[in-house]
Amino acid sequence: MTATDEPGPATLVVGAGGFLGGAVRRTAAGRGSDVRAARVPWTDEDAAVDALVTAFRDVRTPDAPWRIVWGAGTGVVATGPEVFDAEQRLIARVLEATAADAAAPGTLFFASSAGAVYAGSSGAPFSEDTEPAPLAPYGRSKLQAEERFRGWTAETGARLVVGRFSNLYGPGANLGKAQGLVSQLALAHLEGRPSSIYVPTETTRDYLYIDDAAAMVLDALDLVDGETDTDTDGTAAGTTVTKIFASGRSATIAEVVAAVEDAFGERLDVRDGADPSATFQGLDLRFASHVLPTVDDRAFTDFGRGVRDTVDALRAARA
Numbered sequence: 001m002t003a004t005d006e007p008g009p010a011t012l013v014v015g016a017g018g019f020l021g022g023a024v025r026r027t028a029a030g031r032g033s034d035v036r037a038a039r040v041p042w043t044d045e046d047a048a049v050d051a052l053v054t055a056f057r058d059v060r061t062p063d064a065p066w067r068i069v070w071g072a073g074t075g076v077v078a079t080g081p082e083v084f085d086a087e088q089r090l091i092a093r094v095l096e097a098t099a100a101d102a103a104a105p106g107t108l109f110f111a112s113s114a115g116a117v118y119a120g121s122s123g124a125p126f127s128e129d130t131e132p133a134p135l136a137p138y139g140r141s142k143l144q145a146e147e148r149f150r151g152w153t154a155e156t157g158a159r160l161v162v163g164r165f166s167n168l169y170g171p172g173a174n175l176g177k178a179q180g181l182v183s184q185l186a187l188a189h190l191e192g193r194p195s196s197i198y199v200p201t202e203t204t205r206d207y208l209y210i211d212d213a214a215a216m217v218l219d220a221l222d223l224v225d226g227e228t229d230t231d232t233d234g235t236a237a238g239t240t241v242t243k244i245f246a247s248g249r250s251a252t253i254a255e256v257v258a259a260v261e262d263a264f265g266e267r268l269d270v271r272d273g274a275d276p277s278a279t280f281q282g283l284d285l286r287f288a289s290h291v292l293p294t295v296d297d298r299a300f301t302d303f304g305r306g307v308r309d310t311v312d313a314l315r316a317a318r319a
Helices: 019-030 045-059 081-098 137-156 181-190 210-225 253-264 276-280 303-318
Strands: 010-014 035-037 066-070 106-113 159-165 167-169 195-197 204-209 240-245 250-252 270-272
Touching (some): 019 210, 106 137, 137 240, 181 195, 181 253, 204 210, 204 303, 210 240, 253 303
Parallel strands (some): 010 035, 167 204, 195 270
16 A cells, blocks of 8 residues: 555556566555556567557556556576567567557556676676676666666656566466576475586575565555655656665575475485576676665565475475
């Protein structure tokens, strides 16, 4: 709920069937928001564009404030550039088609990747002041999409929040993607197969529990919209706020393995592996956000508890 205990603006979630989008949709509904999901046939570009343009226009009306959370994303660190080229083309077509639409003031949230855009940066922990240095097409694509949304925001007079997320984990992760160390370790153990680690075990990541991330997204939107600060009207129209979404607490791969082993109460079969994508991985991805600091003022889910919840959910799903 907002500070006035009234439901907030209608919220469209693009990627509501995904990990972050699904969590945002559930959390927004739990707060009493009018939350909507975009049903998109992603495998057909023309149909996907039509569906997204229609969904944008349904929520961006001239007579009421609105929110759009773009949580959809293609590929992982090891994905080739041709996949991201198609994604960029889709985003460009949707934004071009909706830029001239008459709409009341509103805010769009774009979910980007801190790990991808700062993979080659130096001087951890990284903040919003750190110069991005992507190592893979994945990170370069995220930065390109950020710029596309910035341009649309300036043209439409909307507000934009670019959320650069650290490593998300928790129940509901997409197990078909070759990412998400906690879930992948647990899944491999449940399936009785070894896990291969392609980078040094001292590689460090910031782990953010999925429910914490979803709550932070909505709290950030409230602040930018000016709904939780009686002294301001929020962020000015046509401007962008870029924020790192992270827990501020990190763990090495060795510590992640130990936490998953503790959740199972037994050892994992973890082996050294080799993969070309290892060259795209930063070794130290710790973060310290300085933007919208009240969003980070919360009791984050304990990492050990979050890992146990993830393991329990995977066990239940298999049962």
